[in-house]
Amino acid sequence: MTFLTDLDDLIRYRHGDVKKLREIRDTVRHDNFITTDNKNYVESLITMYLKNKPFAKPLPRQQSDTKIELQPKPATSSSDSKSNVAFSFLSNKKLGVLAGVAAAIAIIVIVGFTAINQTGTTDSAVSVTITEPLLVNVDQATYQRADIISISGNSKSASTQSVELSIENTDGVKIWKENINPKKDGQFSTLVIAGGGGWENDGVYILKVTHSDLASEIKFKFFT
Structure with a gap:
């Protein structure tokens, strides 16, 4: 009888720890x-319950069979080790490829983002460059x-003349009209009360501004 056969008999007749024996068999x-511990444990059960010879002292043929079944493990372990090394190498290679792809994507994104920023910066600069030379706003x-x-x-005019502001009604x-001297940086501001003569109608009113040869305007709504 072989070692596995005796092991199966121990499990079948529920001699010893069946769960442990099944794990050993698997x-x-x-x-x-x-x-060594599991081997000694199984041999003790075989000797106790099956009255078989210890696994460590089998007959010559059994010993040959036992060696064929239980001792090829180093070769298998070496093979498994090589497989593990190969698997580890392939895994690392895959991880390296993935890391390379991720890095490439990150570079593309960064380059794209930089390009967008650069485009935005360029557009912003162009916008500043082509800003209207005369602007007027209401709050x-x-x-x-x-x-x-x-x-x-x-x-943006270099003229020392005053800025002329005026409001036209719906007709x-x-x-309304006022002249203002702009500051050195070209900024100007003033306040006006909506109402009085000419403010009788609801609708769109126009605020106009002129400075030297420059002119601009903005519209707003007025309700009585």
């Missing part, structure tokens, strides 16, 4: 390997009677 069948889009309209603007009639 290990032997799968890896063709058994630890709201809609006003009612007695509201204060805050007017501000900027002139195109100029209902």
